[in-house]
Amino acid sequence: MSIDQRLAELGIDIPTPVAPVANYVPYVQSGNLVSISGQIPMKDGKLAFEGKVGDSVSIEDACAAARLCALNIIAQIKAACAGDLERVVRIVKLGGFVNCVDGFGGQPQVINAASDLMVDVFGDKGKHSRSAIGTNALPLNVPVEIDALVEIG
Amino acid sequence: MSIDQRLAELGIDIPTPVAPVANYVPYVQSGNLVSISGQIPMKDGKLAFEGKVGDSVSIEDACAAARLCALNIIAQIKAACAGDLERVVRIVKLGGFVNCVDGFGGQPQVINAASDLMVDVFGDKGKHSRSAIGTNALPLNVPVEIDALVEIG
Amino acid sequence: MSIDQRLAELGIDIPTPVAPVANYVPYVQSGNLVSISGQIPMKDGKLAFEGKVGDSVSIEDACAAARLCALNIIAQIKAACAGDLERVVRIVKLGGFVNCVDGFGGQPQVINAASDLMVDVFGDKGKHSRSAIGTNALPLNVPVEIDALVEIG
Numbered sequence: 001m002s003i004d005q006r007l008a009e010l011g012i013d014i015p016t017p018v019a020p021v022a023n024y025v026p027y028v029q030s031g032n033l034v035s036i037s038g039q040i041p042m043k044d045g046k047l048a049f050e051g052k053v054g055d056s057v058s059i060e061d062a063c064a065a066a067r068l069c070a071l072n073i074i075a076q077i078k079a080a081c082a083g084d085l086e087r088v089v090r091i092v093k094l095g096g097f098v099n100c101v102d103g104f105g106g107q108p109q110v111i112n113a114a115s116d117l118m119v120d121v122f123g124d125k126g127k128h129s130r131s132a133i134g135t136n137a138l139p140l141n142v143p144v145e146i147d148a149l150v151e152i153g
Numbered sequence: 154m155s156i157d158q159r160l161a162e163l164g165i166d167i168p169t170p171v172a173p174v175a176n177y178v179p180y181v182q183s184g185n186l187v188s189i190s191g192q193i194p195m196k197d198g199k200l201a202f203e204g205k206v207g208d209s210v211s212i213e214d215a216c217a218a219a220r221l222c223a224l225n226i227i228a229q230i231k232a233a234c235a236g237d238l239e240r241v242v243r244i245v246k247l248g249g250f251v252n253c254v255d256g257f258g259g260q261p262q263v264i265n266a267a268s269d270l271m272v273d274v275f276g277d278k279g280k281h282s283r284s285a286i287g288t289n290a291l292p293l294n295v296p297v298e299i300d301a302l303v304e305i306g
Numbered sequence: 307m308s309i310d311q312r313l314a315e316l317g318i319d320i321p322t323p324v325a326p327v328a329n330y331v332p333y334v335q336s337g338n339l340v341s342i343s344g345q346i347p348m349k350d351g352k353l354a355f356e357g358k359v360g361d362s363v364s365i366e367d368a369c370a371a372a373r374l375c376a377l378n379i380i381a382q383i384k385a386a387c388a389g390d391l392e393r394v395v396r397i398v399k400l401g402g403f404v405n406c407v408d409g410f411g412g413q414p415q416v417i418n419a420a421s422d423l424m425v426d427v428f429g430d431k432g433k434h435s436r437s438a439i440g441t442n443a444l445p446l447n448v449p450v451e452i453d454a455l456v457e458i459g
Binding site: 020021022023024025026027028030031035036037038052095097099135136137138139140141142145147 | 337338339395396397398399400404406407408409410411412413414415417418421422425433434435436437438439440441442455457
């Protein structure tokens with residue numbers, strides 16, 4: 001099954017890539033590696049989630065935010081591949097940051113919502129290395145930011 | 154001296170690689186680069202350290218936790234090299250995160266315990282670039298998490 | 307215009323590379339990629355900025371600190387290129403960390419001061435992917451730390 005077929009079966013529409021919020025570019029390719037800028041939970045040009053996990057943001061909403069970050073990463077990958085997601089060789093790494101209260105230890109659960117999407121969409125090629133880190137603050141007060149390193153062919 | 158001989162001389166047993174705590178893989182190879190997932194201070198299947206530096210965790214314990222993260226990184230490198238640590242060309246980068254109280258500035262000292270182990274074990278090939286960052290929260294409330302980028306042959 | 311001419315026109319002197327504050331090296335090259343250790347706002351061997359954004363550090367000072375980190379990154383790139391900045395193919399990624407109070411969301415604005423310098427100095431080759439993250443603590447209580455991944459020829 002092609003990745004586009006899998007996306008259709010999963011009912012996933014890849015969104016328009018989100019424009020950077022500052023003076024950088026959304027991705028840079030070097031050799032076969034594509035470094036993707038930290039993606040935040042933007043949807044249709046607006047922030048879909050805001051706040052801190054363990055305070056105003058529930059685990060469920062944090063997971064939905066992480067999944068949205070992953071969807072925005074896939075949108076950037078698609079742009080880097082000139083529209084052809086079959087060129088993805090491997091999702092090499094996700095770097096996940098969770099804006100949370102002190103002592104919160106559930107970052108792996110939150111970032112899993114992004115990891116699950118990668119494996120759902122790309123299969124074995126979507127299995128990645130990962131870091132999940134807590135922070136006390138993120139840009140625009142989003143609950144989750146995720147960047148990525150991807151090998152393409 | 155081989156790396157295995159050096160490990161024996163240092164009295165270091167490389168542990169069994171720690172299984173990921175969520176839906177990702179412990180390392181991914183792309184070309185000659187291996188990206189290793191964030192390692193936490195697990196020992197014999199259990200968390201050996203828990204809590205925040207400057208609060209319930211002393212600098213000494215934080216250093217021991219960082220060294221344990223580094224040992225778990227070496228375990229993953231060994232798996233990525235199919236058991237042959239001589240294939241390590243260079244430890245390219247360590248990314249160290251320290252769960253600490255506000256205003257704590259001793260992350261370099263803590264992460265040094267990991268850096269020292271890399272140089273002890275791999276000699277000049279163990280000399281790496283590095284970031285040391287503080288955080289207010291880490292997965293499972295561990296005091297230290299470290300990920301790595303390694304070149305292998 | 308050469309990069310050295312552009313630096314002269316911008317009135318920028320590339321400083322002496324800052325020595326690591328602990329047991330690591332300032333950069334490691336692997337293939338064409340150079341990983342540069344987290345740089346902090348050191349100037350002439352001293353910390354130029356200290357403290358937390360939103361508390362003792364203003365946005366303006368945080369931006370000046372971020373620019374200084376970027377200048378120190380360029381100093382390391384120059385060393386990695388044996389003095390010849392024309393060998394820079396692309397600034398692949400900046401990883402920016404801002405020591406800030408809870409709820410601060412202006413990391414993109416702060417890290418922009420570093421991003422702007424990269425584009426001013428390297429032009430299109432300076433356009434990079436990026437993550438901007440908040441933290442509650444950084445080494446030596448600096449307000450900003452930035453690391454980088456650079457492709458050189």
